[in-house]
Amino acid sequence: MTTIDYNNVDFGVFLPITNGGWIISENTPKLDGGYEINKKAALIAEELGLDFVMSMAKWKGYGGSTNHWGTSLESMTMMAGLAEATSRVKIYATVHTLLYNPAVAAKMFATLDQISGGRVGMNVVSGSFAGEFQQMGMWPEHLGHGERYDLAKEWMQVVKRLWNEDSVTHHGQYFNIEECESLPKPIQRPRPEIICAGQSEKGMGFTIDEGDACFIGGRDLEELASVSKRAKDMAAERNKTIKTYAMFTIIPGETDAHAEERMKHYQEGADEGAIKGMLRSYGLDPDGRENSMVARAKSAFMTETISGSVETIKNRIEEIIEATNIDGMMLTFPDYVEDLKIFGADILPQLRGTMVTQ
Numbered sequence: 001m002t003t004i005d006y007n008n009v010d011f012g013v014f015l016p017i018t019n020g021g022w023i024i025s026e027n028t029p030k031l032d033g034g035y036e037i038n039k040k041a042a043l044i045a046e047e048l049g050l051d052f053v054m055s056m057a058k059w060k061g062y063g064g065s066t067n068h069w070g071t072s073l074e075s076m077t078m079m080a081g082l083a084e085a086t087s088r089v090k091i092y093a094t095v096h097t098l099l100y101n102p103a104v105a106a107k108m109f110a111t112l113d114q115i116s117g118g119r120v121g122m123n124v125v126s127g128s129f130a131g132e133f134q135q136m137g138m139w140p141e142h143l144g145h146g147e148r149y150d151l152a153k154e155w156m157q158v159v160k161r162l163w164n165e166d167s168v169t170h171h172g173q174y175f176n177i178e179e180c181e182s183l184p185k186p187i188q189r190p191r192p193e194i195i196c197a198g199q200s201e202k203g204m205g206f207t208i209d210e211g212d213a214c215f216i217g218g219r220d221l222e223e224l225a226s227v228s229k230r231a232k233d234m235a236a237e238r239n240k241t242i243k244t245y246a247m248f249t250i251i252p253g254e255t256d257a258h259a260e261e262r263m264k265h266y267q268e269g270a271d272e273g274a275i276k277g278m279l280r281s282y283g284l285d286p287d288g289r290e291n292s293m294v295a296r297a298k299s300a301f302m303t304e305t306i307s308g309s310v311e312t313i314k315n316r317i318e319e320i321i322e323a324t325n326i327d328g329m330m331l332t333f334p335d336y337v338e339d340l341k342i343f344g345a346d347i348l349p350q351l352r353g354t355m356v357t358q
Contacts, residue, residue: 006351009321010328012052012090013045013340014247018061018072022249022332024278025300026066027269029335033071035078041336042082045089048344049352052090054123054330055079059132062281064274075123076108083116092121092195096128097155098138098148103180105155106162110186118187124196124211126152126203129281149202150174156194156210163191195245199227208235213243215330217304225324232325243327246320250331251307252342259307266334270300278302303332310346317351 014022019033031037042053055078061070079093093112095105112120127148133139143151151174158175161168162182170177186192196207197215207214214231218224228244235242253259275298276286306316317329333339 004322006318006321006353009351010051010243010245011348011351012054012092012245012328012330013041013050013336014330014332015041015053015055016332016336017055017075017078018058018069020066020068020274021334021336022302023266023300023334024062024064024066024068024271024274024302025266025269026271027265031336033069033073035073035081037336038073038078039082039085041340042086042089044337044340044344046086048341049348050089050344051328052092052121053082053086054092054121055094056123057094057096057125057128059128060135062274062277064271064277066271066274068271068274068278076112079120080112080115083112083120086119087117089119090121090193091116091119092123094123094125096125097152098127098133098140099136102155102158102175103162103177103182106159106182109159109192110163110182110184113186113188113192114184120186120188121193121195124152124156124194126196126198126206131281145200146202149198149206153206153210156206160191160210204231204234207231208238208240208242211242213245213327216244216246216326218246218324221320221323224320224326228324228326244325245328245330246324246326247303247330247332248320249301249303249305250313250333250339250343250347251305252313252339252347253307253309256308256312259309259312262334263305263307267300270298272298275300310342310350313343314347314350317347 015038016031019031021031045053055075057075058069058072062068075094079091083091109122130139154172154174158170163186168177168180194211195213196211198204198207199216216227218227224246231242231244251259251262253262279286306313
């Protein structure tokens with residue numbers, strides 16, 4: 001038997017660093033991808049006791065009538081501002097290994113750690129959608145999926161050495177560093193926390209070997225539970241542990257019916273042009289055979305949703321955590337002020353008071 005103490009389950013906010021947030025619709029509350037809404041959401045998350053805030057790195061949008069994700073701030077510089085604005089909540093910034101020299105990234109995150117007083121975490125992305133990088137002339141056509149993780153592994157190992165050693169010399173397949181110094185070191189010892197999203201065998205192996213937590217997903221609870229178990233089993237085989245997090249959109253309503261009305265309204269405003277642009281970026285044919293991801297996207301939602309009254313959402317979150325054994329949730333909201341306040345003030349305290357024995 002195992003006991004789930006919800007005080008040990010991490011709940012965080014995926015900040016609206018891009019316009020449109022995580023619902024591709026003309027009918028959602030307007031999110032402009034600007035600093036003020038991100039600052040407001042981070043301060044609400046901190047005040048109401050959420051554990052972390054995180055921002056992605058995005059370089060090109062999906063078009064359509066909303067130009068969804070076409071406007072975005074840069075993750076590390078935005079999180080520097082939020083590190084100064086906050087005092088408790090964990091701050092995760094995103095870095096692409098294809099864009100930043102490891103010595104530059106090492107110093108940037110040491111700087112972020114100092115600004116935040118030892119609260120920064122690194123979200124590592126080994127690649128992205130080719131179009132984002134091709135527009136900058138930075139997409140390595142000769143590197144396949146697995147090779148991009150090989151590059152990321154070498155990159156990450158160089159960063160870790162720079163965080164801990166006085167001088168680093170490294171001659172590898174992808175990087176050459178000669179007597180490189182990086183001061184100051186991060187405040188956190190031995191290093192800031194590292195998180196990555198990757199469900200392929202190669203991607204999950206990279207995260208387990210180099211990181212502390214893995215973002216995962218699944219078509220349903222059964223698959224999510226299976227992926228979470230696979231990650232933890234792979235970590236155990238390496239004599240390590242790994243946390244697993246999954247992403248959900250919270251849509252609260254005064255009643256379940258009210259929440260359903262909100263979802264229907266967003267679906268009715270679905271931006272078909274942007275949805276097709278997003279699916280193409282994933283290498284999917286928007287007009288081809290439909291799978292779970294295509295079906296969900298066509299309904300305007302980019303993540304799994306948890307909707308309903310406060311009590312319904314609380315019960316659903318408990319059901320998901322207990323069925324999947326994930327260690328936390330990264331949450332998005334249609335309205336990053338009012339909906340976030342409802343979660344933090346009305347739902348999170350109920351969860352924190354819950355302990356379940358299975």
